Amino acid sequence: MRPAVERRGHVAAPGIAAGPVVRLDRTGGLRREPSGDPARERADLEAAIASSIVAIADLAATLEGEAADILDFQIAMLEDDALSSSAFAAIAKGVDAGTAWSDAIQVQVADYEATADEYFRARAADLADIRDRVLRALAHDGDTATPPGAVLAGNDVTPSRFLSVDWASGGGLALFAGSASSHVAMLARSRGVPMVVGTGPIDLGDNDIAIVDGEAGRIVLNPGAEDWAAYEATRADTVARSGREDAVLRLPARTRDGRRLSVMINVAEPEELDALDPTTCDGIGLVRTEFLFHRPQGLPDEETQYRAYRRIVEWAAGRPNVLRTLDAGGDKPVPGLTIDDESNPFLGTRGIRLSLACPDVFMVQLRAMARAAALGDVKVMLPMVTVPQEIDQAAALLNRAVADLEAEGVACRRPALGIMVEVPAVAIEPALYANADFFSIGSNDLTQYVTASARDIAAVSTLNDAGHPAILSLIRRVVDVGREIGRDVSLCGDMGSDPAHIPALVGAGLATLSVAPPLVGRTKLAIAETGAEAS
Ligand SMILES: C=C(OP(=O)(O)O)C(=O)O
Numbered sequence: 001m002r003p004a005v006e007r008r009g010h011v012a013a014p015g016i017a018a019g020p021v022v023r024l025d026r027t028g029g030l031r032r033e034p035s036g037d038p039a040r041e042r043a044d045l046e047a048a049i050a051s052s053i054v055a056i057a058d059l060a061a062t063l064e065g066e067a068a069d070i071l072d073f074q075i076a077m078l079e080d081d082a083l084s085s086s087a088f089a090a091i092a093k094g095v096d097a098g099t100a101w102s103d104a105i106q107v108q109v110a111d112y113e114a115t116a117d118e119y120f121r122a123r124a125a126d127l128a129d130i131r132d133r134v135l136r137a138l139a140h141d142g143d144t145a146t147p148p149g150a151v152l153a154g155n156d157v158t159p160s161r162f163l164s165v166d167w168a169s170g171g172g173l174a175l176f177a178g179s180a181s182s183h184v185a186m187l188a189r190s191r192g193v194p195m196v197v198g199t200g201p202i203d204l205g206d207n208d209i210a211i212v213d214g215e216a217g218r219i220v221l222n223p224g225a226e227d228w229a230a231y232e233a234t235r236a237d238t239v240a241r242s243g244r245e246d247a248v249l250r251l252p253a254r255t256r257d258g259r260r261l262s263v264m265i266n267v268a269e270p271e272e273l274d275a276l277d278p279t280t281c282d283g284i285g286l287v288r289t290e291f292l293f294h295r296p297q298g299l300p301d302e303e304t305q306y307r308a309y310r311r312i313v314e315w316a317a318g319r320p321n322v323l324r325t326l327d328a329g330g331d332k333p334v335p336g337l338t339i340d341d342e343s344n345p346f347l348g349t350r351g352i353r354l355s356l357a358c359p360d361v362f363m364v365q366l367r368a369m370a371r372a373a374a375l376g377d378v379k380v381m382l383p384m385v386t387v388p389q390e391i392d393q394a395a396a397l398l399n400r401a402v403a404d405l406e407a408e409g410v411a412c413r414r415p416a417l418g419i420m421v422e423v424p425a426v427a428i429e430p431a432l433y434a435n436a437d438f439f440s441i442g443s444n445d446l447t448q449y450v451t452a453s454a455r456d457i458a459a460v461s462t463l464n465d466a467g468h469p470a471i472l473s474l475i476r477r478v479v480d481v482g483r484e485i486g487r488d489v490s491l492c493g494d495m496g497s498d499p500a501h502i503p504a505l506v507g508a509g510l511a512t513l514s515v516a517p518p519l520v521g522r523t524k525l526a527i528a529e530t531g532a533e534a535s
Pocket of ligand 1: 286288327422441442443444445446492493494
């Protein structure tokens, strides 16, 4: 066996797993002997496409929501004559079926990959995935490429590839690039599949074994005796802890010395709510409304948005909901809306800056949110606020949206209007932003701006550390000033679900943490283990 290699990355989904490595880029091995007969090559390709459609449709039938949409996109591409006809044309000229299919799809993949638009880049990965699926079918490789309990490793993974694996038997994901806020990361968290991203490239060999440590954010390739001992210890801890997490999940969060905290959830896709029991949380502390804007149909109209918000508010059944206005730009481009050629998109026209630059689009969202506010406890939150005037301008638009709706006789309510605290200027001088009704600290962005290290660049991941003392002192400052000026302060970044940071956050005086849904139990347990020493 090759020597052990350890690589640090980021936790995208907690837990620990070990298993044989399956390389995500494994198309080179999918060789099939060409027959030399164009008619046979064409027939084989048609059969491979048809069997792939059936396999994907079978999988889609077991899924709902976005997961099913991704697979429907793949079926539509496979059924699209434009794609197969260029492969058939090449076969007629003597090219073998596998090469003809790869070349035909590669043209489209390259077009999609070349765009700066994240939506289309994600579709490029889905196309590459169906390319490989058809190649596997041509080579009669079936799904044996993913044995039970395998660790999928490679640059990145598509949601469809993730969904095609039976994770019930264990296994995990180790990605050289990838992001903890990607769709696959969300799927991995909701299915309890350990996932580490941003390890940087790793040289993978045949027959490698890997440990994916989604607790510490590292992977170990070809572990030695000490690595296996550490694996067993972490596994035992994880099992024991998950029993303790289950025990506190349905209880109100309280510290050992009796301080009550609210633990709310961050929602990025309404489908996430289907499998969740609302009684396990104190409400929804952040709805990332970007999901509405990543649709092939273009920008969502008011009714589409209203229905999505209504579904969320109804799920919350009287608990609070914080709807964040569109936070596009930076790592979240929206086709047709965000600016593609900014030299540094994280410092560019993103969040509230973009919404104020596109008031027509913003008004549609504010009207839908004001209508949703008539249905329950709804607050609206602005991302990336940098100066108080942005709050005034958004408030004026919100007031106008409410006045228009009232004049039209449409049920609505003026929701409270708060802000994310994620730009250092706000965290340093929170009192200047007293025109906001509440503050929610976005520790993910605050960390990247305070440490000047992007959240999606693996090479600077050790600098992008929420544990930097400067972050905690800013959090303390925001909580203290919030108390002085009478504004509620919560925290909705990933720091809030990290047991290593929870005592310090409780000690800073935060009373509300909003976390990824699968991490509610972990957060409540860490709060329960925090005592008077954190004050
Ligand atoms: C919660 C946050 O927002 P985002 O959706 O950008 O992660 C944050 O920045 O901490």
